[in-house]
Amino acid sequence: MDLIGTKWKPQVLFHLLEGPQRSGVLQQTMPGISNKMFTQTVRELEQDHLLTRTVYPVVPPHVEYELTALGQSIKLILCELDEWGKLEE
Amino acid sequence: MDLIGTKWKPQVLFHLLEGPQRSGVLQQTMPGISNKMFTQTVRELEQDHLLTRTVYPVVPPHVEYELTALGQSIKLILCELDEWGKLEE
DNA sequence: GCAAGTACTTACCAAACGGTAACTAAGTGA
DNA sequence: TCACTTAGTTACCGTTTGGTAAGTACTTGC
Numbered sequence: 001m002d003l004i005g006t007k008w009k010p011q012v013l014f015h016l017l018e019g020p021q022r023s024g025v026l027q028q029t030m031p032g033i034s035n036k037m038f039t040q041t042v043r044e045l046e047q048d049h050l051l052t053r054t055v056y057p058v059v060p061p062h063v064e065y066e067l068t069a070l071g072q073s074i075k076l077i078l079c080e081l082d083e084w085g086k087l088e089e
Numbered sequence: 090m091d092l093i094g095t096k097w098k099p100q101v102l103f104h105l106l107e108g109p110q111r112s113g114v115l116q117q118t119m120p121g122i123s124n125k126m127f128t129q130t131v132r133e134l135e136q137d138h139l140l141t142r143t144v145y146p147v148v149p150p151h152v153e154y155e156l157t158a159l160g161q162s163i164k165l166i167l168c169e170l171d172e173w174g175k176l177e178e
Numbered sequence: 179g180c181a182a183g184t185a186c187t188t189a190c191c192a193a194a195c196g197g198t199a200a201c202t203a204a205g206t207g208a
Numbered sequence: 209t210c211a212c213t214t215a216g217t218t219a220c221c222g223t224t225t226g227g228t229a230a231g232t233a234c235t236t237g238c
Contacts, residue, residue: 036186077169080169084163128215
């Protein structure tokens with residue numbers, strides 16, 4: 001599982017730190033990501049057991065993403081990466 | 090500067106945490122990296138001001154890579170990533 | 179019955195990535 | 209004179225990546 005080495009995975013995880021988000025909202029927090037990349041990324045993160053995908057059987061569809069305990073465990077790293085990234089601007 | 094989002098940059102930095110290394114030795118610590126990728130990676134890290142490249146004018150060539158202060162500043166993150174990576178095996 | 183709304187999925191295509199292998203450089207020692 | 213040594217560059221080419229745009233699904237409200 002290369003968490004690093006991917007462009008979007010860390011960003012998705014970072015945005016989920018504050019709590020569960022529904023699909024569309026989460027995607028909008030990441031300008032520049034395409035529809036295809038977004039679904040691909042969250043699918044992989046789900047396979048990595050870093051987040052859960054909950055589908056509510058309603059119409060129109062409602063899907064929520066939430067960090068697993070494992071996903072939460074990288075909170076510190078993600079925050080530090082964020083902090084460090086800000087220094088370099 | 091996307092430090093994450095690349096496969097090799099973090100690895101190069103991690104291996105330099107222990108101190109300066111000469112080119113060939115550093116490359117050998119990373120099995121799987123090709124010659125091309127290695128030079129490309131260190132060149133970019135140099136442009137990012139994360140490491141310095143010192144060329145000793147001798148024959149055969151002797152080149153050393155060393156972290157800059159900026160490079161040192163991500164030590165904590167690299168170590169945590171390493172720790173976390175071990176958990177997931 | 180028809181559009182709206184949300185979350186995808188797929189086919190197609192261009193661009194980027196990355197590996198291999200051959201090549202350069204230049205002083206030393208046999 | 210010639211191979212050895214270390215570091216790096218380059219051309220070529222296959223593979224992977226990733227964007228666009230169109231299509232699927234299904235219920236509610238007009």
